[in-house]
Amino acid sequence: MKRIAVVGASLAGVRAAQELRAQGYDGGIVLIGEEAHLPYDRPPLSKAFLAGTAARESLELLGAGDLASLALDFRLGVRATALDPSNRRVPLSDGGSVHADGVVIATGGRARTLPGFEGAHTLRTVDDALALRAALVPGVRVAVVGAGFIGAEVASTCRSLGLDVVVLEALPLPLASVLGSELAAVCARLHLDHGTDLRCGVRVSHCSAAGVHLADGSLVPADVVVTGVGMTPETGWLADSGLRVGNGVHTDAGLVTELPQVVAIGDVAHYHVDGAGRRHEHWTNASEQAPVAVANLLAGRTSRTYTPSGYVWSDQYAGTLQLAGHPRPDDALSFVDGDPSSSSFVATWQRDGSTVGVFALNNAKLFNRLRRQALRRPAVV
Template identity: 85%
Template sequence: MKRVAIVGASLAGVRAAQELRAQGYDGGVVLIGEEAHLPYDRPPLSKAFLAGTAERASLELLDAGDLASLALDFRLGVRATALEPGNRRVLLSDGGSVHADGVVITTGGRARTLPGFEGAHTLRTIDDALALRAALVPGVRVAIVGAGFIGAEVASTCRSLGLDVVVLEALPLPLTPVLGPELAAVCARLHAEHGTELRCGVSVTGMDAAGVRLADGSLVPADVVVTGVGMIPATDWLAGSGLKVGNGVHIDAGLVTDLPQVVAIGDVAHYHANGVGRRHEHWTNASEQAPVAIANLLAGRTERTYTPSGYVWSDQYSGRLQLAGHPRPGDTLSFVDGDPASSSFVAVWAREGATVGVFALNNPKLFNRLRRPLRVPAAV
């Protein structure tokens, strides 16, 4: 294998490059990125960077030493438009192409948009964050559609800037599918305690210069509108490649596609184990997958399998929320330290007598101790 192309200059792409070198690969590595920027860290985009308390340099994933040791051939500001496995070629939007014996797909995805919300802000890239930051001037009213992690973090940042914020959520409580109703109520409480108006069970129809229109005909006044309603995996460029796609790139438990010379990592990776497929949109997942995917790419077959930790964190207002494991509806939730009304607690989910998930609010020490022995289900 003389050259590997990594398609996607993301965290997953950087980890893939680092693993290639760490596992002894000394061939050429081309890193293709649609954005013109060098790879950067995304979690601060909704927090310190959006608030203006973190500088651009603090987001860099590669320092001068990394750039020298990894010896990457960067192709930035161009998009991959096609994969031709038979020709071992990745076609690019500038008319060029990259010949590669192995391909690592780390394209992530694009922010999902809503019809009728032309002109609303999304938050996926550094340019998105810069545009939104410029709009958050004193006195503006902010409406956020979606109370997931991104929506909640943006609301928290806006409140730290002294802005009036309303969050609009279709579910009865925010993050219910992830956390269940009891812990979702904790997230709702955080909004209320910090002066954010949270309106759940509402349906939006569009926006105009006055604000956001609801299905009942009412208007939520807003000067700035942000939609945080998920992302769409970037797989359109793989049409005709022979790879199976659908809610991401389909891969086996070793993160390998139907073509052994092509693997996928990160938000775009839809991996399967024991007949069950899942895609995780978490920073930790993108980082943890790289060692397994690269080992299998270099071996030319699936020799190692990936076991997800399910770890995700979110900084909201005065709270750090941490989740690990893979709880499911029907698992038994219990509080092992504190209670849901307190500012610091730890809860666990159990199934068949074993702990399968841990959640903490402002209690990292106990959370980290309890997450270590977690049983990860075979089918994830």
């Protein structure tokens, strides 16, 4: 391969470029990114950067040395509009195109929006964060729709700025579908202990200048509204590519599409193992997939398969939440240090006599030890 196009200039795309060089590829690498910015890290956008305590420069994923050693051909501020495999071409929104012998799809996704919430903020890009940060002036009332990781982190940051915050969540408890009811109750407690007005089991209708209107006709007054209701994989540009898409770009267990010269990684990758499809929207996943996808791309076939660690972390208020593994709702939960009422504890999930997941609140040392020992063999999910 003389040239490889990496479509998507966030973490997954950067890790793919780094892996290409690390695995000995010395051809051309074109990094295509819709945003005009050089690649940057997203997790701080809802935390320190939103709070104004982290500088813009701290987000950069590539330093001067990286830029020199990777020798990337950047195409920033333009979108890939299609994939033409037969002509080995990636057309761009500026009218140009990139010829490539191999393609890494790392386009991630866009923040999901809600009908009737056109005036609300979302948080996916650095420009989103800057716009939201400018709106968080002293005295404003903030309503956050969605109590997932992004919503909880935004609420936490707003409370650290001394703002009144209400969080509106459709589930009975925040993150209940991920953590189960007992640990989800811990997340709810974090909100309540830090003065956030958490309202679960509510349905929203729309927003206006007055705030958020609920399905029951009531109004939650707010000056700033933020929706954190997930993301939609960016696959529209692949409509006529011949690739299978639907909740992401479908791949085999090695992140290879139907075309061996095209792989997908990160939030957009919907990979299949034993007939089941999976897609993860986590920082660690985007980083961990790159070595496997790149090895298979360079080999021209699936020589390696991907096994996710399932590691996720979230900083909320005074708590650092860490999760690893692949627990199911019916797995047995037990507390190995502390209990759910503690400010620091570790819990594990058991299935058929094996540990399949580890969760910790403010106990990174024990969490990391159990993660290394108990989850040495990946769980089957």
